[in-house]
Amino acid sequence: MTAAQITATQPIQNALDQAAAGPYGAKPRHVSAGRIGLYAFLIVAALFFLIPVYIMIVTSLKGMPEIRLGHLFNLPGEPTFQPWLDAWLHACTGRDCNGLSPGFYNSVKITLPSVAISIICASINGYALTFWPYKGANLLFGLLVFGAFVPYQVVIYPLIIGLSSVGLFATLPGIIIVHTIFGMPILTLLFRNFYAALPVELFKAARVDGAGFWRIFFHIMLPMSVPITVVAIILQVTGIWNDFLFGVVFAGRSNWPMTVQLNNIVNTTTGVREYNVNMAATILTAAVPLLIYFISGRWFVRGIAAGAVKG
Amino acid sequence: MQKSWRRRFHLPAVIGTIPMILVAVGVFVIGIGFSVLWSFTSSKLFPTYDFVGLAQYRRLWADSRWLVSVNNIWFFGLMSITCNMVFGYLLAVFMDQRIRQEDLFRSIFLYPFAMSLIVTGLVWQWVLDPNLGLQEALRNLGWSSFSFAPLVDANTAIYALVVAGIWQGSGVTMAILLAGLRGVDEEIWKAAKVDGIPTWRTHLSIVAPMMKGAFATAFVLQCVSVVRVYDLVIAMTGGGPGIATSMPAVYVIQLITVRQNVGQGMAAATMMLLPVLVVLAFSGIVIWRRNRLGGAEA
Numbered sequence: 001m002t003a004a005q006i007t008a009t010q011p012i013q014n015a016l017d018q019a020a021a022g023p024y025g026a027k028p029r030h031v032s033a034g035r036i037g038l039y040a041f042l043i044v045a046a047l048f049f050l051i052p053v054y055i056m057i058v059t060s061l062k063g064m065p066e067i068r069l070g071h072l073f074n075l076p077g078e079p080t081f082q083p084w085l086d087a088w089l090h091a092c093t094g095r096d097c098n099g100l101s102p103g104f105y106n107s108v109k110i111t112l113p114s115v116a117i118s119i120i121c122a123s124i125n126g127y128a129l130t131f132w133p134y135k136g137a138n139l140l141f142g143l144l145v146f147g148a149f150v151p152y153q154v155v156i157y158p159l160i161i162g163l164s165s166v167g168l169f170a171t172l173p174g175i176i177i178v179h180t181i182f183g184m185p186i187l188t189l190l191f192r193n194f195y196a197a198l199p200v201e202l203f204k205a206a207r208v209d210g211a212g213f214w215r216i217f218f219h220i221m222l223p224m225s226v227p228i229t230v231v232a233i234i235l236q237v238t239g240i241w242n243d244f245l246f247g248v249v250f251a252g253r254s255n256w257p258m259t260v261q262l263n264n265i266v267n268t269t270t271g272v273r274e275y276n277v278n279m280a281a282t283i284l285t286a287a288v289p290l291l292i293y294f295i296s297g298r299w300f301v302r303g304i305a306a307g308a309v310k311g
Numbered sequence: 312m313q314k315s316w317r318r319r320f321h322l323p324a325v326i327g328t329i330p331m332i333l334v335a336v337g338v339f340v341i342g343i344g345f346s347v348l349w350s351f352t353s354s355k356l357f358p359t360y361d362f363v364g365l366a367q368y369r370r371l372w373a374d375s376r377w378l379v380s381v382n383n384i385w386f387f388g389l390m391s392i393t394c395n396m397v398f399g400y401l402l403a404v405f406m407d408q409r410i411r412q413e414d415l416f417r418s419i420f421l422y423p424f425a426m427s428l429i430v431t432g433l434v435w436q437w438v439l440d441p442n443l444g445l446q447e448a449l450r451n452l453g454w455s456s457f458s459f460a461p462l463v464d465a466n467t468a469i470y471a472l473v474v475a476g477i478w479q480g481s482g483v484t485m486a487i488l489l490a491g492l493r494g495v496d497e498e499i500w501k502a503a504k505v506d507g508i509p510t511w512r513t514h515l516s517i518v519a520p521m522m523k524g525a526f527a528t529a530f531v532l533q534c535v536s537v538v539r540v541y542d543l544v545i546a547m548t549g550g551g552p553g554i555a556t557s558m559p560a561v562y563v564i565q566l567i568t569v570r571q572n573v574g575q576g577m578a579a580a581t582m583m584l585l586p587v588l589v590v591l592a593f594s595g596i597v598i599w600r601r602n603r604l605g606g607a608e609a
Contacts, residue, residue, distance in 0.1 A: 289425045
């Protein structure tokens with residue numbers, strides 16, 4: 001089942017690389033009404049994607065009296081950064097009024113180790129599956145790929161019970177373990193595909209020279225894995241940073257990541273709704289993955305395709 | 312290929328993949344096994360082993376909240392996947408016309424995917440908020456009869472979720488389908504042009520079938536995210552108004568946390584797993600048969 005899917009992956013990767021080389025496809029025959037319609041469609045579509053964020057940025061820079069006037073699209077009359085400061089330092093969730101910053105640090109504390117551990121595990125998995133397949137290894141891999149499709153809800157409760165039986169439920173190590181578990185299927189697939197595309201002679205030559213499992217991994221495979229590791233890091237950092245479900249269930253109140261705190265700040269039912277603070281908080285939460293997106297550019301698209309290929 | 316250098320069990324390889332063994336067997340086999348097992352028990356807050364047969368499933372399918380959730384997921388899935396595919400395909404085709412500023416457009420169409428679904432949900436909650444969002448803004452611009460507040464009406468709230476889903480996901484569909492389009496040989500276009508076939512016919516009858524792989528990839532990605540839709544609902548509607556936008560994923564989490572009814576929650580989770588298993592088994596058989604036929608030809 002998986003082998004066919006993996007070979008189906010390659011054209012997409014290639015096509016993505018080609019896409020980088022420039023447009024292919026049908027050529028326009030003439031500059032005409034059709035061209036104008038084309039750009040009109042694209043620009044309207046772009047507005048659909050941009051307007052919500054425009055509203056957020058503009059509103060986050062207004063004071064509450066100005067917001068109540070209801071001129072959603074107007075630029076702020078008296079721009080103020082106070083909502084941003086409030087969002088970061090003073091916004092309330094229930095009784096705690098420390099803003100989003102604790103959530104930010106929690107997200108960092110969760111994301112960095114989770115990304116590192118899950119990528120280390122997955123690269124070893126991919127390497128072992130490609131070059132040292134032991135009896136039953138492919139069955140394990142099949143189960144792992146199956147895990148990529150499973151609805152999380154089927155696994156969450158047994159994980160809660162399992163983690164609390166070893167005292168890790170609602171702790172920082174607990175949430176890191178959970179992210180490692182759910183990142184493993186797709187990352188292992190990613191690394192396995194990458195290593196399978198390397199020339200096997202490389203491995204054989206090292207074996208002839210007497211290198212063992214770990215030596216080949218650290219001295220030959222790891223240095224060659226930089227591109228796939230970059231894709232994996234992008235995939236994991238954005239995925240884990242954006243996670244809500246695992247954070248709210250497994251992290252425990254004191255480790256709640258930024259997304260959970262944001263939702264609590266915004267969807268809190270008490271008090272006056274400070275839309276400007278809420279929107280500033282939302283932009284702050286989206287900032288890290290957006291930064292990664294704009295810096296990484298095409299690598300991000302590759303990551304998506306790689307993620308998509310888990311299907 | 313000579314494989315004598317591969318031993319049956321190479322100890323370092325087994326040791327190196329211990330995490331994988333633990334996850335594959337411990338989580339995805341034993342964990343799911345326990346979930347299914349508990350669905351046949353009367354577990355409340357903590358798991359018990361008091362077996363009650365199919366009682367939890369009978370209660371589940373008599374629960375209006377669950378029935379609404381199941382209806383919602385089908386409706387949401389069909390609507391959002393269809394719209395996503397159509398919109399994503401249109402975007403991809405239009406992007407493929409040697410347009411200016413292609414990178415800029417691509418960035419704009421794709422950036423919502425980089426953000427958390429919580430963020431997406433909150434953004435659209437505000438845009439559609441009757442006192443703050445589009446409705447109020449357009450009324451203030453002079454269109455006083457304008458009425459557009461889908462989120463406060465139980466009948467329309469789910470459409471708002473679909474719109475947010477499209478906003479978040481159609482850029483990815485566009486990126487995957489665009490890659491598929493660029494993978495089609497340019498000679499095809501020339502040949503079709505020589506034969507005098509209109510461009511839209513070439514797209515639909517010749518090129519689209521050649522992009523089967525890209526369509527399948529985009530489709531599977533959509534399906535997986537639809538089954539898992541949780542964050543978006545929580546941030547945007549909280550399952551409301553009332554229970555109008557409840558989804559199976561939300562229902563299960565509510566049962567095992569707030570309502571402390573693990574038995575029934577696991578029954579619901581098992582029902583979520585069932586269609587996934589059926590589809591996986593079906594596609595597994597299809598691929599296995601194709602591989603076997605391919606092997607026979609070679």
